[in-house]
Amino acid sequence: xxxxxxxxxVLLLVLSIGIYAVQIGIFHxxxxxxxxxxxxxxxxxxxxxxxxxxxxxxxxxREKKERIEKTRILTSSFFSDLGNELLEAFVPEIxxxxxxxxxxxxxxxxxxxxxEKAVAALRNTPPILQCSGxxxxxxxxIFAEKRMTLLVISSNPSLLEHEAxxxxxxxxxxxxxxxxxxxxxxxxxxxxxYHLNVDAQRVLSETMINxxxxxxxxxxxxxxxxxxxxxxxxFAASAVHA
Numbered sequence: 001x002x003x004x005x006x007x008x009x010v011l012l013l014v015l016s017i018g019i020y021a022v023q024i025g026i027f028h029x030x031x032x033x034x035x036x037x038x039x040x041x042x043x044x045x046x047x048x049x050x051x052x053x054x055x056x057x058x059x060x061x062r063e064k065k066e067r068i069e070k071t072r073i074l075t076s077s078f079f080s081d082l083g084n085e086l087l088e089a090f091v092p093e094i095x096x097x098x099x100x101x102x103x104x105x106x107x108x109x110x111x112x113x114x115x116e117k118a119v120a121a122l123r124n125t126p127p128i129l130q131c132s133g134x135x136x137x138x139x140x141x142i143f144a145e146k147r148m149t150l151l152v153i154s155s156n157p158s159l160l161e162h163e164a165x166x167x168x169x170x171x172x173x174x175x176x177x178x179x180x181x182x183x184x185x186x187x188x189x190x191x192x193x194y195h196l197n198v199d200a201q202r203v204l205s206e207t208m209i210n211x212x213x214x215x216x217x218x219x220x221x222x223x224x225x226x227x228x229x230x231x232x233x234x235f236a237a238s239a240v241h242a
Contacts, residue, residue, distance in 0.1 A: 071162040072221075074153050075214045078165075079229075082146040083207055083214075087234045089142060090204045093135055095128045097235075104208065104235035106215050108227070115216045119209050127208070129201045133186035136196055140179040143172070164213065168206035175199045 020037065094100055103121045106114070131139075143150070150172065153159075159166050178199055179185060182192060218226035 071156075071159060071165060072214075072217045074156055074159065075162075075165060075210060075217070078149070078153055079211065079214055081149045082142070083211065084232070084234065085142055085146075086139070086203075086207060087211065089135070089139055090127075090129065090131075090200070090207075091234045093129050093131045094204075095130050096125070097127070099125060100127050100208075101235045104212070104233070106212065106219075106230060106233075108219070108223075108230075110216075110219065112216065115212050118212055122205060122208055122212075126205045127201060129197045129204060131193075131197055131200055133184075133188045133193065136179065136185040136188070136200070139200070140176070140185060143176045143179070164206070165210055168203070168210050171199070171203045171206050175203050 091097060100122075103118050103125065106118070150169070154169050154173075159169070175196070178196055182188065182196075185196075188196070215226060215229055218229060
C-alpha cells in the first residue's frame with residue numbers, strides 16, 4: 001500500500017472516531033451510538049459485495065469492451081496494410097475455392113448469426129491450398145515488405161483480449177520462419193512443399209475468420225467502409241473464377 005493511501009485511511013479512521021466522540025459528547029448516550037455503529041458494520045459486507053462484485057464486474061466488462069474495440073482498430077490496420085493483399089495472393093491457389101466462395105459471401109443482410117455460421121462452416125470446410133514454390137516466394141515477399149506492420153501490431157498489449165487475432169499472427173510468424181529456414185522456395189522437395197501448404201492453410205483459415213469478424217464490426221460501426229470491403233471481396237465469384 002502506498003504511503004499516501006495509508007495516510008488517507010488513517011485520516012478517515014480518525015475522522016470517524018472523532019464524529020462518534022462528538023455524538024456521544026452531545027447526546028450522552030453511548031448505547032444508541034453503539035447500536036447504530038453495529039448496524040453500520042452489519043451492512044458493511046453487503047456494501048463490499050455490491051461495490052467489489054456487482055459494480056466491479058460492470059466496470060471490468062466496460063473496460064474489456066473498450067480493449068476489444070481497440071483491437072478492432074488493429075484489425076482494420078492489419079487488413080488495410082497486409083491482410084487483404086495476403087488473401088488476394090492465396091485465393092487463386094485454393095482448390096476448393098468455389099465451395100469457400102459460397103461461405104465467404106457477406107452482404108448487408110447478414111446478421112451476427114450469419115457470421116457465426118460462416119465461421120463454423122470454415123472450421124468444418126477449411127480451404128485447401130496447392131501453392132507452388134513460386135507462390136510461396138510471392139507470399140514471402142509480402143511478409144518481408146510488411147514486416148514492420150506485423151511487429152508493430154503484434155507488440156500491442158490489447159491483443160491479449162483477441163484470441164483469434166493472436167492465433168492468426170502466430171500462424172503468420174510461424175510460416176515466415178519456415179520460409180526463412182528453406183532459402184530458395186522454388187527448389188522445394190515434395191515433403192517440404194506439402195508441409196508449407198499445411199502451414200499456409202492455417203494462415204489462410206485464421207485470416208479468413210478474422211476477415212469475417214472485421215466485416216461484422218464494419219457493418220455495425222462503419223457501413224460505408226463495409227460496402228467497400230464487400231465490393232472488393234477476394235472470394236467473390238468474379239475473383240474466384242478470374
